[in-house]
Amino acid sequence: MTNTAPDVTANLSGGLTAEQFKEAFRHHPAGVVVITADAGEGPVGLTASSVFSVSADPALLVFSAGNEASASATLKKADTLVLHMLLDAQLPLAKLCATSGVDRFADTSLWDRLPTGEPFFHNVPARIRGTVLSKTPAGSSTIFLVHALEAEIAEDCSTAKPLVYYNRSWHALSEASTLEG
Secondary structure, eight states: OOEEOOOTTTTOOOSOOHHHHHHHHTTSOEEOEEEEEOSSSOOEEEEESOOEEEEETTEEEEEEEETTSTTHHHHHHOSEEEEEEOBGGGHHHHHHHHOTTSOTTSOTTSEEEOTTSOEEESSOSEEEEEEEEEEEEETTEEEEEEEEEEEEEOGGGGGSOBEEEETTEEEEOOGGGOSOO
């Protein structure tokens, strides 16, 4: 069962401007994830770089979604969802789910449904299905706390190049980016 907490940011004033905040975070690389869900009105997909683990036991993660995102309303209604961790080879999928005004599920060869009903994309290195525990309003976004229920991880995942977003551009990490072994 999900709950929605009050918006703890409702009465904040001052602080950085949106432009200053965005500029600072342009210099913070983040992994790229596609999140899919279906609350009964058709599948949605969202590209996010705001996903991170909170706890290994129990397995918990969080992400945020902007309230103006086309997938946001469905994500807020969904009880479960699927997170797809992406590699550089999935850049087209990341771009697809980051593009406004397109049907992200028009090409039915790219996706299917899990036995539990959630939409998922094929050919990703790691996929986590989870249940939404809470949704917290936070300014112009919503923070989702998710309990990871099951994962599917490709065997060749450890030698691949993760897709990251840095300074408003897509990048791939490689062995050359390793500073210490």
